[in-house]
Every structure is written in C-alpha cells, then in structure tokens.
Amino acid sequence: MMDFTKRVRGTRDFLPPFSVKRAEFLRIIEDTYREFGFLPWDTPALETAELLTSKGGEEIREELYIFKDKAGREIGLRFDLTLPTARVLAENKTMPLPIKRYMIGKVWRYDRPQAGRFREFTQADVDIFGSDKPVADAEVVAAPWTALKRAGLEGTVQVNDRRLLDAIADYVGLPESRRAEFYRAIDKWYKVGEDGVRKELGELGKYLDRFLEFNNGLDELPEPTEDIKKAKDCLLKLGEYLDDFGVIWTFNLFIVRGLDYYTGPIFETFVDRPTSILSGGRYDKLIGLLGGRDIPAVGMSIGVDRALDLYVDSMDLQAKEADVYVAVIPGYEGEAIQISKELRAGGKSVFMDVTGRKLGKQLADAERRGIRTVVIVGRETEKGQVVVKSLESGEQKTVPIDSMITL
Amino acid sequence: MMDFTKRVRGTRDFLPPFSVKRAEFLRIIEDTYREFGFLPWDTPALETAELLTSKGGEEIREELYIFKDKAGREIGLRFDLTLPTARVLAENKTMPLPIKRYMIGKVWRYDRPQAGRFREFTQADVDIFGSDKPVADAEVVAAPWTALKRAGLEGTVQVNDRRLLDAIADYVGLPESRRAEFYRAIDKWYKVGEDGVRKELGELGKYLDRFLEFNNGLDELPEPTEDIKKAKDCLLKLGEYLDDFGVIWTFNLFIVRGLDYYTGPIFETFVDRPTSILSGGRYDKLIGLLGGRDIPAVGMSIGVDRALDLYVDSMDLQAKEADVYVAVIPGYEGEAIQISKELRAGGKSVFMDVTGRKLGKQLADAERRGIRTVVIVGRETEKGQVVVKSLESGEQKTVPIDSMITL
Numbered sequence: 001m002m003d004f005t006k007r008v009r010g011t012r013d014f015l016p017p018f019s020v021k022r023a024e025f026l027r028i029i030e031d032t033y034r035e036f037g038f039l040p041w042d043t044p045a046l047e048t049a050e051l052l053t054s055k056g057g058e059e060i061r062e063e064l065y066i067f068k069d070k071a072g073r074e075i076g077l078r079f080d081l082t083l084p085t086a087r088v089l090a091e092n093k094t095m096p097l098p099i100k101r102y103m104i105g106k107v108w109r110y111d112r113p114q115a116g117r118f119r120e121f122t123q124a125d126v127d128i129f130g131s132d133k134p135v136a137d138a139e140v141v142a143a144p145w146t147a148l149k150r151a152g153l154e155g156t157v158q159v160n161d162r163r164l165l166d167a168i169a170d171y172v173g174l175p176e177s178r179r180a181e182f183y184r185a186i187d188k189w190y191k192v193g194e195d196g197v198r199k200e201l202g203e204l205g206k207y208l209d210r211f212l213e214f215n216n217g218l219d220e221l222p223e224p225t226e227d228i229k230k231a232k233d234c235l236l237k238l239g240e241y242l243d244d245f246g247v248i249w250t251f252n253l254f255i256v257r258g259l260d261y262y263t264g265p266i267f268e269t270f271v272d273r274p275t276s277i278l279s280g281g282r283y284d285k286l287i288g289l290l291g292g293r294d295i296p297a298v299g300m301s302i303g304v305d306r307a308l309d310l311y312v313d314s315m316d317l318q319a320k321e322a323d324v325y326v327a328v329i330p331g332y333e334g335e336a337i338q339i340s341k342e343l344r345a346g347g348k349s350v351f352m353d354v355t356g357r358k359l360g361k362q363l364a365d366a367e368r369r370g371i372r373t374v375v376i377v378g379r380e381t382e383k384g385q386v387v388v389k390s391l392e393s394g395e396q397k398t399v400p401i402d403s404m405i406t407l
Numbered sequence: 408m409m410d411f412t413k414r415v416r417g418t419r420d421f422l423p424p425f426s427v428k429r430a431e432f433l434r435i436i437e438d439t440y441r442e443f444g445f446l447p448w449d450t451p452a453l454e455t456a457e458l459l460t461s462k463g464g465e466e467i468r469e470e471l472y473i474f475k476d477k478a479g480r481e482i483g484l485r486f487d488l489t490l491p492t493a494r495v496l497a498e499n500k501t502m503p504l505p506i507k508r509y510m511i512g513k514v515w516r517y518d519r520p521q522a523g524r525f526r527e528f529t530q531a532d533v534d535i536f537g538s539d540k541p542v543a544d545a546e547v548v549a550a551p552w553t554a555l556k557r558a559g560l561e562g563t564v565q566v567n568d569r570r571l572l573d574a575i576a577d578y579v580g581l582p583e584s585r586r587a588e589f590y591r592a593i594d595k596w597y598k599v600g601e602d603g604v605r606k607e608l609g610e611l612g613k614y615l616d617r618f619l620e621f622n623n624g625l626d627e628l629p630e631p632t633e634d635i636k637k638a639k640d641c642l643l644k645l646g647e648y649l650d651d652f653g654v655i656w657t658f659n660l661f662i663v664r665g666l667d668y669y670t671g672p673i674f675e676t677f678v679d680r681p682t683s684i685l686s687g688g689r690y691d692k693l694i695g696l697l698g699g700r701d702i703p704a705v706g707m708s709i710g711v712d713r714a715l716d717l718y719v720d721s722m723d724l725q726a727k728e729a730d731v732y733v734a735v736i737p738g739y740e741g742e743a744i745q746i747s748k749e750l751r752a753g754g755k756s757v758f759m760d761v762t763g764r765k766l767g768k769q770l771a772d773a774e775r776r777g778i779r780t781v782v783i784v785g786r787e788t789e790k791g792q793v794v795v796k797s798l799e800s801g802e803q804k805t806v807p808i809d810s811m812i813t814l
Binding site: 009016045046070071073092097100128130245322350 | 410411412413414415416418419420421422423426427429430437441442443444446447448449450451452453454455457458461469472474475476477478480482484494495497498499503504505507508513515517526527535537538540542543545546549647648651652653697698699728729735740741743744745748751755756757758759760761762763772775
C-alpha cells in the first residue's frame, strides 16, 4: 500500500495550538499595517518564469520552483512578494502614487531544508511606492517594527545605506570588480564573526581595516569625502525620524543584504541574534527595469515563520480553544443549538459537543481544550434552566437560561 | 525587450479597493468560524503527487498542477483543502477527537479559464472530524452559512443525502453500473434545466420520472422501502437542527455533487442561481482510505471568489482608506510622525503623507482616498497646535494637539 501521509520535503503543517497563535500573530501584523494606512494587496502564487528570473538571471533558477504548464509555458512559484508587486506597478502605469500597500502570503524557495528553514514560508511585507524621502523609509520600518513590538518582539533595527558603503569603497580604493564579493563577506559578520569574515575575505582583508574606521557610531563617522558626508546626513535624518516613531535602532556598517536591487537604506532586525526577523530597504530602480515608470520604492518584510517561533516561545501554548463549552445530554441537541446561538450573540465563542457521548467525557474534553466554563444542556431546559459548571472552582449551579449571557 | 508584466493565465491580482473588501470578507468568515469553536489549521500548498492523485486516479491529473522537483520527486499544488487535512489526520493517528477545524487558503486547478473561473482561487472550509451525528452535519453548515449571512449573503441551502439517492435508485431498479452517469446528469438541473437533463439522460430518462415522484418536499416523500424511510428520517432530523440554527434550507433531490467520496448528507447553497457559493457534505470513508483510522467527517467549503463577487456587488466600493489623513508641511515631518502616533494610539488608522508635495496636492490625495478628516501639520505645531480640516464641510479650525484625539 502506498504511503499517502508524507508531506513534501521542506514544508510544514500548522496545527493547534500552534496554528491558533499563528493566526493571532498574523492578525496583530495586519491590524497594525492598516493602522499605519497601508492597504492589502494579493497577487497569485504562480508567476511567469520570465518574471521570476528577471532579477538574478539564470542562476536564480536553482533556487526556484519552475515548471512547464500543460500548454508548455514556463511558470513557477513566487520567491518573494516584491517582484509580483513590481509587476503590477509596471503593468498598471496609471495607478496614482504614492501607494502604501501590505501583502501577507506564502513564498517558495528550493533551499536545502535545515533547522528553522523551510521551502514554503510566509512573508508579511509593507512597501511605499512614489516617495524617495527619508520619512518614507522611516515609516516603512516603523509599521512592521511596531507590529512586532505589540507581539512582544521588541527588536533592534540595524541600519545601513548602500550609498554609504559605495562611498567608503570609493574612498578606500576597493576595486569595483571586487565589491560584490567584499559585501557578501562582511554581511556574514553576525553569523561568523570578525575572524570568519577575515578568513573569507583573504587578500581583501586589508580593506576591512579601512572600513572598520567608519564603524564607531553614526555621529562619529568621519567625513573625508562629499559622498560620504551626504550618505551620513541621509542616515542621520532617517535616524531622527525613526526616533520620532519610537523605533529602537542602531547604525551598523556590516549590514549589506543579499539582493542586488537595493539603492539606499537597508535594514535588518535582530531579536535573538543572529536571526533577522524584519528586513528590507530602498530599491528605486526595480520597477523601471521591469518596463514600468521609474518609481521610488522602499519596503520591509517580516519573516513570519522565524518571528512566530520567537513569539510562541515566550508564552503558554495551551490557549483556551473557546470561551464556553456547551455539553449536551443526548436528546437535547435542539436546545443546545439555541443556547449556543444566544451565547454567540452575546459575543462568546462556543464549542458545542456534537458527539453524543457521556457527560463525563464531555467535561474531560472541555478540560483538555482549556475551556473553563461549561454549560450543561439537559432536562433542566424544560424548566428554562441550564447547569453552569466552572472547571476552575468545580462549582456548579443551575441558572435560568436568560441569565446565562452574563457568563 | 521582454514583457515581464504578464500574469499567469487564469490567475488574478487583488488590488484596492476590491482587495480591501476581500480582507474584510475573509475576516467576517474567520471571526464566525472561531465563534463556532472551530480552530485554524494551515497546510502547505505543495503536496506529493501520490496524495493528489489518490482520489480520482490518473484522470484527475488533467486538472492538476503536477511537476517534478529538482530531486525528481513528483509534487504538485493542492486542488482542495480536504485531502491535505485528511493526510494530516491519517498521519497523526493519536489526535484527540472530535476536531473542529477551519482552513482558509488558495487551491489550484488547471481548468479552462472562463468568466468567473480561475486556476488559482480561495476556499474557506470548516470540517468536523469524529462525529457521525446529524447535529454535527447541521453545525458544519450553520457556521459558514452564518458567516455569509453576516456578510449580507443570505442563501438557501439545498439539502440532499447520498443514502437517499441510493435507496431510491435501488427501489426504482436503476442499475448500479449506470448510477454515476445518472447522478452526474441530474446534478446539472440548475444549470441546464429539466429538458437539458432529459437530453443528457437519453434512455435513462425513464428513471427520472420515477425519481420525480420523490421530489415534492421532504415531508411528503413516499416511504416505499425501509432504506428510503431511514434516509428520510435522517434528513428530517438534520432539518430540525438546521431550523434550530436559523439556517434557511430546502430539500432538493437533484443535488448530487461531483466528488465520489460523499457518504451522507450533501449541500449546495445558491444566492444567485446557478452559482453555488457554499457546498459540501459528509465523507466518512476518506481518511480510512488514506491509511488512517476510520474517522467520520463532514465539511463545508465557501467558494470565496464567487461569494466575494456577490458581496462586493452589493456595496459602494470606494471605502475610505484610513480614518485620518495627516498632511505634512515640509520641515515638520518629525511633528507629523508624533501626531500620527498619537492618533493611532487613540485607535485611528492614519495615512500620513510622505512625499513632501504641496498642501493642495495632499488635500486632493486625501479626497481621492475617501478620507474626510485631514490634520495639517505645519508651523502651528510650534504653538502646540494643528489645523484640522473637514473635507465634508470644508470647515477648518486650529486646535490644540491634545484635543485632537477626540477627532
């Protein structure tokens, strides 16, 4: 017999009680995004291979789910939420700007599965299109940062700027042809430490010493060139706005971020190092490259799965599954439905038993579900009454049905 | 130059204002499901080809997205939310029953794209596992029906039972070998009418006449055999419970539903015929077939995209994008951030301008976004004041920042 019960490698099921916390966490994010004036978008999971490989070229294929549909067209699963959004903007050339949009959804990458990394995972993005101002950068950081804070995850945002990196690279004479390699190496500082970075840098290590002169805090950053001064001033302004929003942040010259489309400020957020749970930056060229107008853009993405692990770690997982458990004596199903309806109308969530099993089993089931108030529906209903039992105190009393809504 | 702006055929983008209504609609559904004591599950979009083709066999492949991953394993995109849930139950053999779970997510079918049908669409399911009682059938109908009613979509649930169909087929002598064909034909009654059904039935039409004798309402249904009487009694009991829940329903012998795994009551819900927006039924054998325990199961699924179209049809789409628009005079960004923060703390959603454009343009932008209250942040802040302008009345007054939260 075939085994149908296997999951696809690198995917996961979310089941209670974890999935209840997940839904709660996603709602905190969504509510906060709305409060900041961002509106929801939703684009398909499936995109054309043309779009998916338009940035990063053929080598990115290695990391993607791409296949042919029945008509022979190459399509695949999105690997982030930014590229599909850029597609929409490139396609709809007359959408009024600025746009503040959020998008929460799954993305797929054919990574090597490892602890805490999945091939199917969830991102929760905010982006602002149509403003190149530092106040936009600050707001796009503040919305998700505030959401995470409300969920108890008060991280520190590490801030850097691609323009600053390039200005310093110009100043210290780091050859253009070696920059990608250099940036890739220093970006691993949090994972492998200074020694690890030096080892990876090899002969480029001499430039690291020069860069380190610029990593003693933003206020103290030397200004040997006009470009460096300009980039520093931008970061100072951005920092001011982040302070205004109440965001906790710090300057960190060794934040680079992998994607090559960033053109300005870049961000990573650590709660438990070295796990970044909120990252992004400014990317002013991407939409123009896809054939649309040139639209300045800045965005942040919450890595929901990683953030969720931290969120759940900090709490008692066994949440109550509903406010009230309605236990039903066989023969009184109709009455139980009526009473459940009234409780729901009073704003309670109700788990009604539908199995017809013995009362003792129903009470044990309520206990297991973390529901502390049980309404027992039986022959007392013939006198307009129900039995209310508190699993907390063990107390039990017979009350009129009408008084039940005060539970 | 390549055109990156094409969507994959049969997929769609959800953009404001439609996407705002979509988020609102999904939330009504989710809140109602929780109120009824159902808990959220989430399973991957990707499943093994083995699972996806386990029901319906090889011919179902035609309708599926199935492909090989880089390791040569056949995987694909789920086409419903029931089979993945059954997989979880077959895999986790010790999960305590009963389980009431909901799942809202996208599914994919390689249908011929046509008006109102998409290859990627959303379902919102509730299922109860571990009870074979009619009260479970009724509750699993009541939860989504109530959600739709709250969204203004008060449909009529058409109720039938596979056991009744089979009992009548036995009685009228419809050969077992022709039943699938007969059921498929009568299921189209709503789409093609009686004439269409007769045409499709051909020589089987003579059985239709016999079946019609049983379609004059449930109370009047003849009881020539014990099996028919038993099925009728079950439906009467179910109908009683549906009444208790307040669900509007009607008996309809010509509801069959395509999937062959149904074993008891079956349901379709029409608001605007012939579009069913809520359907499902009892399937007691499926989980056992996948190698798990035998678990009685009953479930309903809201076709979110079709229901959403009806939901949105009935309202003014231009909703306000936020409660308050904060217009910013350049140079007062920091103050604007503070004031936005205070408004948010007071429970308002705030769209703050981040473009640095002229005030007149900002006011026009507020108008376009349907936001009627504008707080203008400029030099008045130096005296602890802001200008509040109503786009409704045109009225404008200068008020202390502290008094603003009463907006």
